[in-house]
Amino acid sequence: MTDTVDTRAGDTRAGVSPVNTSEREALKETLEDYTLRFAPRSYRRWGPAVVATSALGGIAYLADFSIGANIGIAHGTGNALWGILLFAIVVLITGTPLAYYAARYNIDLDLVTRGSGFGYYGSVLTNLIFASFTFIFFALEGSIMAQGLKLGLGIPLPVGYLASTLIVLPLVVYGMKALAKLQVWTTPLWLVMMVGPFIYLVAAHPGSVGDFLSFSGVDSAGKPLGNGVSWAGIMLCAGVCLALIAQIAEQIDYLRFMPPRTEENKRKWWTAVLVAGPGWVFFGALKQVAGLFLAVYLIGHVADSVGVANEPVHQFVMIYEEFMPAWLAMTLAVILVVISQIKINVTNAYSGSLAWTNSFTRVTKTYPGRLVFVVVNLVIALVLMEANMFSFLSELLNFYANCGIAWIVVVATDIAINKYVLKISPKHPEFRRGMLYAVNPVGFVSVIVAAGASILVFFGVFGDAVAPYSPMVAAVLGFVTPPVLAVATKGRYYLRRGDDGIDLPMYDEDGNPSDVKLWCCVTQTEFERPDMIASAVPAPDGSKQYISSLALSCDRTGEHVLPADPPVR
Known part of the structure; x- marks a missing residue:
């Protein structure tokens, strides 16, 4: 049975942030296809x-x-x-x-x-x-x-x-x-x-x-x-x-x-x-x-x-x-x-x-x-x-292959090598605003280097003889560059915060994303635990309240985004 945790302290809905048009439309559509976020267990039937x-x-x-x-x-x-x-x-x-x-x-x-x-x-x-x-x-x-x-x-x-x-x-x-x-x-x-x-x-x-x-x-x-x-x-x-x-x-x-x-x-x-x-x-x-x-x-x-x-x-x-x-x-x-x-x-x-x-x-x-x-x-x-x-x-x-190969190989390398071999990249995926830095050079720079170099090879900048090998260039650089940059940066740009402010486990006993539900203070709707993060704005009574990644992605003011608190690595 799915648990529901009511995080509203008394009748605090009168003091929560209003739901803007963008958030309302996003909520309506993502109830069908979850365009912007995690797919909850309640939908996956x-x-x-x-x-x-x-x-x-x-x-x-x-x-x-x-x-x-x-x-x-x-x-x-x-x-x-x-x-x-x-x-x-x-x-x-x-x-x-x-x-x-x-x-x-x-x-x-x-x-x-x-x-x-x-x-x-x-x-x-x-x-x-x-x-x-x-x-x-x-x-x-x-x-x-x-x-x-x-x-x-x-x-x-x-x-x-x-x-x-x-x-x-x-x-x-x-x-x-x-x-x-x-x-x-x-x-x-x-x-x-x-x-x-x-x-x-x-x-x-x-x-x-x-x-x-x-x-x-x-x-x-x-x-x-x-x-x-x-x-x-x-x-x-x-x-x-x-x-x-x-x-x-x-x-x-x-x-x-x-x-x-x-x-x-x-x-x-x-x-x-x-x-x-x-x-x-x-x-x-x-x-x-x-x-x-x-x-x-x-x-x-x-x-x-x-x-x-x-x-x-x-x-x-x-x-x-x-x-x-x-x-x-x-x-x-x-x-x-x-x-x-x-x-x-x-x-x-x-x-x-x-x-x-x-x-x-x-x-x-x-x-x-x-x-x-x-x-x-x-x-x-x-x-x-x-x-x-x-x-x-x-x-x-x-x-196109040069760009596609660079992207896929870089992400696969970060998962297989940086997460499981070097253990620099956090093992569990993170996607929520506020938990991540705006840009992590490990993947971002790696794709630019791998795709850019392979495109130059493709157009014959280094000679017609090597032009056919541009896909290999994209794959090799996409594999080598992420671990090098992860070690060079000591993994400091993976997580902006080490704690999302929620004192509930993210995963159940089988290691699956939890289906415990929390109340979003902005959309005034329940979302499952992996989709939620603590809000930087307290409830009117001073208690902690939570916001969904969906609402946070549409928060233009940024007032709900938690301050940086990077984990010690």
Whole structure:
């Protein structure tokens, strides 16, 4: 049973701070999706399997097919397969600590990042990196959907771009409850339609496997390139794939709703976290290989297919047509594309709105509403689509990968090395205003150094020969710099305070965030213990009162923020 601690001394509500409009709107919306804060136990009613299925439903996107086809056509199967393998290894290593922290402590990656080397305002930088990821991939997925609508229904691409954007808007309004239902109910149909073509090809054309393995790339005219396996080729392929490293943040937007881990459910809990967290990369890598497999088959067996072999809708239409009537093939291909793109783009729009809202509210102390930033994200994505982003996909993803890798590797390193090995970074995550310094140089500087250096390498500042290795530069610097800065600063910038002023345990006997409730003196609403902090403003009778992190983030005066009292380290 959930305990409630009434922290009001007598009838003190007449003397508490008034609720401003921004706080009221934030409170209303976060009761559904918890945009700005910790996800309380009272809301997390799903089992591990449902949360995992919802998270994996978001990776139904077809961009992997395009990515696999693009890198394979340009560099050959050998380089593509090694590049995809390298990408998968990096994602597994970096994604595991992030997924664990989000699921264990029920916070999104922005809140994890704040206490893992960035500080309260410093993590705004990484939020912008993540927001960029969501609108880039929304645009990519929307472009694929528009291609399907054009091929199947004759809808012009510009109109298709607009349709693929507007169709998502009503679906993403209602947050996690609606998204969970959408992902769970559409996944079985998606799996059947996705796997069918590969079973047919391997059974009906066993020679296609050998053709795939020996493929060495072709130019735009379809002439063989003869690319052999090389480190440069592998890194160019891995660089494109590693643009997806930030997908772990979208997985975490679901994993933060995991139920508490107990002795009874720990096996299911860990399975769900690992499969739906870093495990998404197994499915992503398989889709990239599948996309290249289909592209190689089309190039070898269908005339004039080089120009469209990297477009998933053409891939599935042409394969479906081999074992069913053309009208049915077209219908099923369009249905597959639409389902796949809706499943991922509701997640892109949802996660992007969280990132924008978190950043804007923290900087301005004003909450305009999450839906405002749903629209902002969709408008940016629509502009990219209308600019034909699909035509320069590989170049854009290669560039973005440098920023994404730097961010994810730095946060994962702070958790794994600075928290557990060096024990400099506080082991338990902290995200509340007043408990953190504005900026922690450990993570903030590390991301700037890692991303900045790798971008310079990418643009050939240090020579064309090393340009393909920019992702490796981002990863190595992202791994080395945080421990160096943590030792150099002696960890002094992690915590502004060592005590949040609440004499109640933060965690229960199983190590899960406590579900004891406290009264917020500003919003006049109960919040669970991990979301609360003592207010610097006493109650009218002089007693201590508490404020939620939600209200504190909108406190423009700062009067409720406790004074600095850094712990002795």
